[in-house]
Amino acid sequence: MKIKIVNKSKNDIPNYQTEGSSGMDLQANLENKIVLKSLERKLIPTGIFIELPVGYEAQIRARSGLSLKKGLTLANGIGTIDSDYRGEIKVIVVNLGKEDIEINHGDRIAQMVIIKYERADIEVVEELTVTTRQDGGFGHTGV
Ligand SMILES: O=c1ccn([C@H]2C[C@H](O)[C@@H](COP(=O)(O)OP(=O)(O)OP(=O)(O)O)O2)c(=O)[nH]1
Numbered sequence: 001m002k003i004k005i006v007n008k009s010k011n012d013i014p015n016y017q018t019e020g021s022s023g024m025d026l027q028a029n030l031e032n033k034i035v036l037k038s039l040e041r042k043l044i045p046t047g048i049f050i051e052l053p054v055g056y057e058a059q060i061r062a063r064s065g066l067s068l069k070k071g072l073t074l075a076n077g078i079g080t081i082d083s084d085y086r087g088e089i090k091v092i093v094v095n096l097g098k099e100d101i102e103i104n105h106g107d108r109i110a111q112m113v114i115i116k117y118e119r120a121d122i123e124v125v126e127e128l129t130v131t132t133r134q135d136g137g138f139g140h141t142g143v
């Protein structure tokens with residue numbers, strides 16, 4: 001599938017790092033470096049604007065290396081980019097580590113995965129169908 005990208009950043013367009021990567025890395029587009037204190041969160045611009053076909057979303061996800069090594073993750077878990085959004089893609093980072101984290105221009109701070117989604121028509125009912133599980137959850141089958 002194809003998406004349209006406008007690149008207003010001073011970085012290259014986002015790209016897949018390996019043949020089988022599902023996410024393309026997003027780079028920070030910054031005039032000055034940002035320092036994120038422990039538990040601090042900030043909105044990081046990318047300078048990237050995309051247009052997705054209807055029926056597709058983009059998910060912004062943390063990069064595991066940064067999460068593990070520095071505690072840099074996303075405050076919104078997974079960011080959702082709607083197919084009708086035409087604004088700049090921004091990344092809501094949070095420092096879950098104890099040390100300050102420096103973010104410099106060009107740093108690959110997150111990754112973007114393009115996903116097909118369904119929109120549901122809602123049928124309001126009085127009862128749901130019975131299952132073996134019923135309301136069991138949250139570890140009711142054991143850990
Ligand atoms: O990590 C993110 C999450 C969202 N967005 C942009 C694209 C998305 O289409 C829009 C709205 O995101 P979302 O629906 O998650 O936020 P909201 O708080 O529900 O805002 P809105 O009322 O504008 O939908 O913000 C980003 O750039 N980065």
Ligand SMILES: [Mg+2]
């Ligand atoms: Mg919303």
